[in-house]
Amino acid sequence: MTENDVAPCAELFVERHAARRASNPLYPTNLDTVEVVGQLISSWLSTSDGIVAEQDGTLIGYLNGRAVTGLGGVRMSVMLEWAHATCADAPRSLFSEMYTAWCRLSGRPETTLHKAILFADDVVTHDGLVQTGFGRHLIDGGRAIGASDGGRVVDSNAEVSRPTLEELDEVNKMEAGLDAHLNAPPIWRPKSPGGGHLYDRTWIERPSKGLWVSRSKGHITGFMSAEAGAQDPKSLMSPPVPHITGAFLKPEARRTGASGALLAALLGWIHDSGWKSATVDFETSNPEGAGFWLGPAGFQPLLYTMMRRLDSRYVDGA
Numbered sequence: 001m002t003e004n005d006v007a008p009c010a011e012l013f014v015e016r017h018a019a020r021r022a023s024n025p026l027y028p029t030n031l032d033t034v035e036v037v038g039q040l041i042s043s044w045l046s047t048s049d050g051i052v053a054e055q056d057g058t059l060i061g062y063l064n065g066r067a068v069t070g071l072g073g074v075r076m077s078v079m080l081e082w083a084h085a086t087c088a089d090a091p092r093s094l095f096s097e098m099y100t101a102w103c104r105l106s107g108r109p110e111t112t113l114h115k116a117i118l119f120a121d122d123v124v125t126h127d128g129l130v131q132t133g134f135g136r137h138l139i140d141g142g143r144a145i146g147a148s149d150g151g152r153v154v155d156s157n158a159e160v161s162r163p164t165l166e167e168l169d170e171v172n173k174m175e176a177g178l179d180a181h182l183n184a185p186p187i188w189r190p191k192s193p194g195g196g197h198l199y200d201r202t203w204i205e206r207p208s209k210g211l212w213v214s215r216s217k218g219h220i221t222g223f224m225s226a227e228a229g230a231q232d233p234k235s236l237m238s239p240p241v242p243h244i245t246g247a248f249l250k251p252e253a254r255r256t257g258a259s260g261a262l263l264a265a266l267l268g269w270i271h272d273s274g275w276k277s278a279t280v281d282f283e284t285s286n287p288e289g290a291g292f293w294l295g296p297a298g299f300q301p302l303l304y305t306m307m308r309r310l311d312s313r314y315v316d317g318a
């Protein structure tokens with residue numbers, strides 16, 4: 001890929017994305033123009049390599065990737081969701097062929113971890129990634145918020161309300177419990193230094209932040225929170241929509257309906273504040289999280305993050 005390819009690549013992406021957005025309005029407008037997508041591709045091209053695929057002189061696909069540090073300090077080679085696209089009627093093997101060509105650009109892999117993010121409706125690319133050794137690691141999900149989410153009645157004995165200032169310590173202890181859950185088997189999330197949220201008074205005072213706790217017989221049993229603001233991935237959260245930042249029930253409160261009561265309060269707040277959708281992300285290896293968000297919570301996958309682990313002996317200095 002050269003700088004001359006940037007505009008046609010951006011046009012290809014924007015055409016596919018327009019069709020995607022027409023069938024699913026949960027995808028926001030920020031990747032709608034050739035200028036924006038062209039700038040993104042161009043900025044990456046200055047420090048990375050890309051591949052273009054042509055058929056009879058017409059561009060039918062592109063792929064661009066580079067090494068970054070993410071997941072709390074892990075070096076990896078990343079293909080972001082706007083850094084690859086194939087035309088609508090592309091050969092089924094096109095993504096795998098572009099990935100193969102990209103890997104062969106240099107004899108050695110830059111990192112032991114390859115990561116690709118793709119839009120969930122792109123089944124052909126998903127299958128191409130699986131065929132080349134990738135597996136699903138993370139799901140970014142979204143959900144429309146409608147009038148029925150305001151004042152929803154839930155079948156649960158849990159009482160749900162905003163915490164008081166004094167109760168934030170209890171919320172932060174549960175946040176530590178959530179962190180421990182994500183660090184434990186079978187999730188084994190890479191530990192991020194300084195990761196997690198600190199629930200301070202802004203979570204009670206700021207209109208862009210929503211924090212709710214559940215109680216049983218006067219004792220706090222869980223929390224759920226969301227925040228509208230600049231967050232990743234930008235293809236879903238710009239302009240900002242509320243993103244669920246935490247959900248945790250103490251083990252004795254699980255499978256009691258308390259999660260539904262917390263969710264109803266959170267979605268009611270989102271609706272009353274005027275937002276039309278919300279997002280969440282979770283590890284596919286988290287049975288409780290994946291079961292809840294894709295099940296009763298009603299979220300649908302919008303992006304998949306796929307990973308492929310390489311043998312460290314092939315990487316210099318690994």
Ligand SMILES: CC(C)(COP(=O)(O)OP(=O)(O)OC[C@H]1O[C@@H](n2cnc3c(N)ncnc32)[C@H](O)[C@@H]1OP(=O)(O)O)[C@@H](O)C(=O)NCCC(=O)NCCS
Pocket residue numbers: 178181247248249250253254255256257258259260281282283286287288289290291292293295296
């Ligand atoms: C996620 C959480 C808030 C969901 O609350 P919950 O009360 O356990 O979930 P629900 O009773 O509403 O269950 C909803 C669905 O989740 C799935 N689920 C919940 N626990 C599960 C488990 N241990 N294994 C597999 N599926 C599970 C089921 O599909 C269930 O539907 P079903 O009851 O019809 O089978 C709670 O389990 C929790 O705090 N887990 C630990 C922290 C966590 O993972 N937070 C989410 C981070 S993304």
